[in-house]
Amino acid sequence: MPRPQPLSGFPELLPRQRIVEQQVVDHLRRAFELHGFANLRTRAVEPMDQLLRKGETSKEVYVLRRLQADAEGADAGLGLHFDLTVPFARYVLENAGKLNFPFRRYQIQPCWRGERPQEGRYREFLQADIDIVDQGELPAHYEVEIPLVIADALRGLPLPPVRMHVNNRKLSQGFYQGVGIGDTEGALRIVDKLDKIGADAVAKLLVDEVGATPEQAEACLSLAEISAEDASFVDRVKALGVTDPLLEEGLAELAAVVEAAAKEAPGLVVADMKIARGLDYYTGTVYETVMEGYESLGSICSGGRYDTLASDGKHTYPGVGLSIGVSRILVPLLQAGSLTATREVPTCxxxxxxxxxxxxxxxxxxxxxxxxxxxxxxxxxxxxxxxxxxxxxxxxxxxxxxxxxxxxxxxxxxxxxxxxxxxxxxxxxxxxxxxxxxxx
RNA sequence: GUGGUCGUAGCUCAGCUGGUAGAGCGCUUGGUUGUGGUCCAGGAGGUCGCGGGUUCAAGCCCCGUCGAUCACCCCA
The missing domain is CATH 3.40.50.800 (Anticodon-binding domain)
Known part of the structure; x- marks a missing residue:
């Protein structure tokens, strides 16, 4: 039998590398449990309609098929989960009667996406996810707490320094609303590309696609330029002269996150008004994290607040969560040899x-x-x-x-x-x- | 999914205008008669990713495929 070749996007580690991964996972687990998060393990598969909810049509889902299934037979309609949030939402609904809210849980499991692999981007990867979910209302203080848990979890791991960029969707959308842009979601999505395509291109897109005037586009860019490690961004936003109730709410919430983080994890969090997080289901704080020297990997830990993580018609379950891309962080560092273990066996x-x-x-x-x-x-x-x-x-x-x-x-x-x-x-x-x- | 670049020993790589493969490291044996790492001498190891084509002749040219990587897209 010829030597098998690796499968693209399905990284496998050598024993010494696996020791690193194992210890990182153990470390995360300890940190999450220190903050009172209970562990959960959900099945690998979800019904396709669950996975394709939220209008996320672009997600490349691996579909499950039984080899011996009747050709005629009903398609089981199962797919492998592409993150841990969707299965968790389903789990919350399914077990709502048996869970106590607010419910905090962590989950460290593989996820699958059929996207074209790249460095830091795999078809099978490990994610470490924490969420706090409540019934009806979710107090904003959880949006402050979640990044501090992550800060605690990452602290003590020999990783390059990380920086979490935080924004609040209410802030951005309130601002766009305040300047008179109708399609605030669209504007958000365009501003999110700022780093990639530049200010001029963003301004042009705003004019062309969401019908902004050049002045409105200019205002959006002025907002996106603002970033700060403390609450000083509030005054800078206010100085732009836009008023809107949603904007005020967002400013207050974001200031709370940044101030708490500056105290408890100095240098970790920066308020950054150009973070938008695509067109996901986020409704409040959004988080995106980059690792110094590995910016090309993109975000290694992201998440946010979603007011309707799940809903059964009677109750809604708002939540806030963050996912650490364990594989995204580790595999490139291991391959570069910048992270290794003292030995390749447990033997002392x-x-x-x-x-x-x-x-x-x-x-x-x-x-x-x-x-x-x-x-x-x-x-x-x-x-x-x-x-x-x-x-x-x-x-x-x-x-x-x-x-x-x-x-x-x-x-x-x-x-x-x-x-x-x-x-x-x-x-x-x-x-x-x-x-x-x-x-x- | 679209496009570019790349694929030679376990690893890192060399291989000229096509003429049937080389180095360093590693591995192994001995020098070293029960304590490694240095040094010296020997040895093993390659269907040149895989399949097809062109040619008297292909590692080299062409096509396909698989893998790696980058960009787009999207995101952990």
Whole structure:
């Protein structure tokens, strides 16, 4: 059989890289749980009508088909989910009676999109999503809290610095309304392209597509230029001389987010009036995050507030959430070699084998170390000690244990230092017990 | 989905106007008679992504396909 080739857009990691991913996921999980988010796991598939709700026709959904299904048979109409928000919305409706609101949950699962793969953009990728959803009304303070949870979660990971650009749809749409533009959604979508196509092109599109006057387009651009790390943007927006009740609401909400973030996670959040987030279902705060030096990846963590995450006709469930693109962050860093793990196996100690007859005894020694939580494996063969050390070295296993008539000797193969030890008392340095992530 | 660039050993790459493949690293054996990393000497490893075509002859030219990557689109 010829060597199989990788499948485009379905990245698979080597053991050492997977250790990094695993530890990042563990870290996120701990952080989310520290903030009281419960974990949820939803099925991989959703009915197509659920997935294609929200008028998101452009989403490239992978459809599920049974090989043995009747040619005539009804199409199951199932597709793989392309994010974790849509399944969550469905789950909330389905279990509304059993959930307690406000409900906060996190979900770390793969998602699938049939789009053309690129760096940081895959057909199967891992997303870490947090949401807070309530029944009827969702207080605005959750829009302040969610980015702080993310800040906590990303803190402590050896990643390049990140910056979260935040805006509020009420602010932008209120402003456009205030200057007299009718199609505020359309204007938002055009302004969102500012970084990509430039101010002149945006102005032209505003005039051509939403019927703005050159003066109105100019006002939109003046707003989009405003960004600040503190609430000073409020005065700058007001100085543009536009008044609108929705605008006022948006200004107040965005100021609250920025001020809280400036205090609790300095440098993370910047109010940025050109962030719009396409034509999604967002209705309040919107978030977009870029990683320094990796701006070309686009946003590595985005989300926002949606007033009708779900609705069953009687109740509406407004929510606010953010998704971290775990694969988008990790795969490029791993491929570039700027992120790796201290070893490619969990093993901390390799028990050397002097003689195949001693394997049972060596197994017993290994078991004593394991009993105290030290990941241990026994050498695969009683090869020359030099080879056994090499076996450990290649995998990054830091310690090799030699046993003889005169007791046990633990060798740190990085320093070469070898000392007599009591197997039932020896402890590795805390940082050597488990592999860890290193940035380089 | 549309368009561009690329694909040679496990890895990084060289290979002239077409004349049936090379380096470094890695791997392996020995020097080293039970403690690796340095050094020295040897060795293994390639259907040139895959399939077809042109040609006396294809790694090189043509077509298709798969993969990688970039741009558009969209987004984690």
């Amino acid at each position: 100690v390799l028990v050397a084998l002097a003689n195949e007859d001693e394997r049972p005894a060596s197994n017993a020694i290994a078991q004593r170390l394991r009993a105290r939580g030290i990941p241990t494996q026994v050498s695969p063969s009683a090869a020359k000690f030099g080879k056994q050390i090499k076996f450990a070295d290649k995998r990054g296993i830091p310690f090799v244990l030699f046993s003889g008539e005169d007791g046990h000797q633990m060798k740190d193969i990085r320093s070469g230092e070898q000392v007599a030890v009591d197997v039932d008392a020896w402890e590795p340095p805390a940082e050597d017990l488990h592999p860890s992530i290193v940035a380089q």
